[in-house]
Amino acid sequence: MEEVGELSRIMNHSFGSKYKKPEEQEQKLSEELADVLFVIICIANEQNIDLEVAFEDVMEKYHTRDSNRWAPKRISEEEVEA
Template sequence: MTIEEAQKKVDQWIKTFGVRYFSELTNMACLTEEVGELARIIARKYGDQSFKSGEKEDLSDEMADILWVLICLANQTGVDLTDALKKSFDKKTKRDAKRHLDNPKLK
């Protein structure tokens, strides 16, 4: 599935099952919540914390939730994520063309 297809599928799902998009502010709060859930799993899986009994460990589920809410925000604010990602690649390539290659910390 392309990013464009994902944006269309999320929009169709919202219109079919979701009644309407939550407000942008609510979706921003939801996005923050989902990032926190991903952070909790990473802290337990790769950090020093341990999982609590019954706590879910599925990184892919949390990443998908983040992507879902991000796509919702993009749709409701008129952002074409494919175009935005292309522009981000261009920006980073121009800005960081040698930066990381020349970083002795990454050797």
């Protein structure tokens, strides 16, 4: 699970408030994402989890939950005049 920690570190260095220490080796986000993906696939295989089915299920959950999340909001005349 150290791969997730390495990905976290890169995300913090790139987008968070933690800066890379001068002695830390430069890491590529793409490589760390691939490492995490590999570990996920290994865990799924070990546990006999069909990732395709699991992914379809989670996408359906997000589609249902967030179906209106990005839809434009209607503004009433009162709000426009305010």
